[in-house]
Amino acid sequence: MDKTWIWTAPNADDLQRSAALELQDYLQRLFKFSAEIVTTAPADPGRCFVLGLTTAPHIQQACASLPILSPQGHLLRRVAPDTMILAGGGSTAVAWAVYELVERYGVRYLLHGDVFPESPGAFHLPDVDGVLEPILPLRSWRQFNDRPTGPAMWSLTQQQVFIRQIFKLKFNGIYLSLWPQHPFVDYEVRGIRRRSATLLFGQKIPIEADNIGREHLPEGPFLDNPEMLAARTFPEMLEAGRRLLNGILEAARNFGMHTAVAFQPLEFPA
Numbered sequence: 001m002d003k004t005w006i007w008t009a010p011n012a013d014d015l016q017r018s019a020a021l022e023l024q025d026y027l028q029r030l031f032k033f034s035a036e037i038v039t040t041a042p043a044d045p046g047r048c049f050v051l052g053l054t055t056a057p058h059i060q061q062a063c064a065s066l067p068i069l070s071p072q073g074h075l076l077r078r079v080a081p082d083t084m085i086l087a088g089g090g091s092t093a094v095a096w097a098v099y100e101l102v103e104r105y106g107v108r109y110l111l112h113g114d115v116f117p118e119s120p121g122a123f124h125l126p127d128v129d130g131v132l133e134p135i136l137p138l139r140s141w142r143q144f145n146d147r148p149t150g151p152a153m154w155s156l157t158q159q160q161v162f163i164r165q166i167f168k169l170k171f172n173g174i175y176l177s178l179w180p181q182h183p184f185v186d187y188e189v190r191g192i193r194r195r196s197a198t199l200l201f202g203q204k205i206p207i208e209a210d211n212i213g214r215e216h217l218p219e220g221p222f223l224d225n226p227e228m229l230a231a232r233t234f235p236e237m238l239e240a241g242r243r244l245l246n247g248i249l250e251a252a253r254n255f256g257m258h259t260a261v262a263f264q265p266l267e268f269p270a
Helices: 014-031 057-062 091-104 156-168 234-253
Strands: 004-007 036-038 047-053 074-080 083-088 108-110 113-115 129-132 140-144 173-178 258-263
Touching (some): 047 057, 047 091, 074 091, 108 156, 140 156, 140 234
Parallel strands (some): 047 083, 173 258
Antiparallel strands (some): 074 129
16 A cells, blocks of 8 residues: 655644544554654655645645635645645644544544444545535533533543544534532622532432443442542532533633633522
8 A cells, every 4th residue: 555644734733733643543443554644745655635724835835726714614625636635724623624534434423432434445535625614603512511411420531522522523612501509619798608519409319239320320329420529528529620620621722612601600509
């Protein structure tokens, strides 16, 4: 098999470099070969994915007649039998160009992970010339609530996996909607300081041996967020809660996603 290259800019940022590494991993898993990532024009002949911003010199060198894209706009263009452009108006869009290509190889992105085709066929560069621009500029997902079946009960690792998957699906924002009883914000009103916190509106949902999915539930007599199990006092809960929320926000910002936090201090607990 001919050599396969992934050509990125020498000054590519973390998100673009991560997209190149993901493309390398997908190609390995799908077609069982390793593409080499380079930051200069490949010296040897072979197939080449040219990955980066539409304004980057190496992208312009590979194809000078590219459209002007918004920061979210991305394109896939096979400019020669052995050369594919994966470009975007911003770094997030460069990653989306990679995910768009991988979808065309048969991979599907679910909220908990990827599904790979049983028979992806022989490797090829798709004959495509597509430009994708969003109709909705903000596509956000509510990443926290207070329900036992929702993300309020997810560990930070589960949150991070989920955020990566919705990013592949081209969501570009998350928001956290917090209730005043949650262990995330410390405040006082007219000298009265918070002294307690709870999740699930204070409900005690027992965890027993015959619970369906027991192997996926945290250890403890009652359902709780796994990050909060060791917290006993309000300061401990506040510290654990802030660590969880900051981890969620950081995971989203690492993908260049918008973040927002909503808080209802006057919606007093029952």
